[in-house]
Amino acid sequence: MQEKYAEWREFYEKNGYLVIPNFIPTQSEKRGENEVSTDEMKLQAQKLVENFFSEEDPKQREVFTTSAQANKTTEYFINSGDKVRFFFEEDAFDKNGELAVEKLKSINKIGHALHELDPVFKKFSGESKVPELAKGLGCKDPIIVQSMVIFKQPKIGGTVDIHQDSTFMNSKPLSCIAFWFPLEDVTLNNGCLWVVPGSHKSKFLIIF
Numbered sequence: 321m322q323e324k325y326a327e328w329r330e331f332y333e334k335n336g337y338l339v340i341p342n343f344i345p346t347q348s349e350k351r352g353e354n355e356v357s358t359d360e361m362k363l364q365a366q367k368l369v370e371n372f373f374s375e376e377d378p379k380q381r382e383v384f385t386t387s388a389q390a391n392k393t394t395e396y397f398i399n400s401g402d403k404v405r406f407f408f409e410e411d412a413f414d415k416n417g418e419l420a421v422e423k424l425k426s427i428n429k430i431g432h433a434l435h436e437l438d439p440v441f442k443k444f445s446g447e448s449k450v451p452e453l454a455k456g457l458g459c460k461d462p463i464i465v466q467s468m469v470i471f472k473q474p475k476i477g478g479t480v481d482i483h484q485d486s487t488f489m490n491s492k493p494l495s496c497i498a499f500w501f502p503l504e505d506v507t508l509n510n511g512c513l514w515v516v517p518g519s520h521k522s523k524f525l526i527i528f
Contacts, residue, residue, distance in 0.1 A: 383407065
């Protein structure tokens, strides 16, 4: 396995990204005893959204956008680092403040302490393969500083402009690595992740 990690690290350091197929089992019946499947995490995310709406504070309707976020951020977002909070898509509400889409299609993301506070995501985050991968890519003492479930809702939501992940979790020296785990198959047709190889070596385009 060390040989494989060395190969992955070399590719990652050169290109700034790494794709590892089948890192997570997709179905519960195919997972190991201590593993969490993508199906389980998708179901848990749905339950979290349903619970949020059943207990929702009608005044709390934070919209997340990467466009001019600094001008639109509230204390609800800023203080979410150690909480599980919910953020709506752009255009989720009509001009009267009512939901314009069904509830499960209105949420942009859940964040940012799922790895600490939610049992399913905490179990996944605690699997040995996650920190082992981080160490294999060069992290000496990896810790999880935030976690999110990001929804790619159909026909709603703002554009996520080209960016470097380090600008969202900016540290000096740079020390953060983003792990992106798709919970369903992603293709060119349904919103896959795009990367520019080597862009991690260029200067920051913008700092959020």
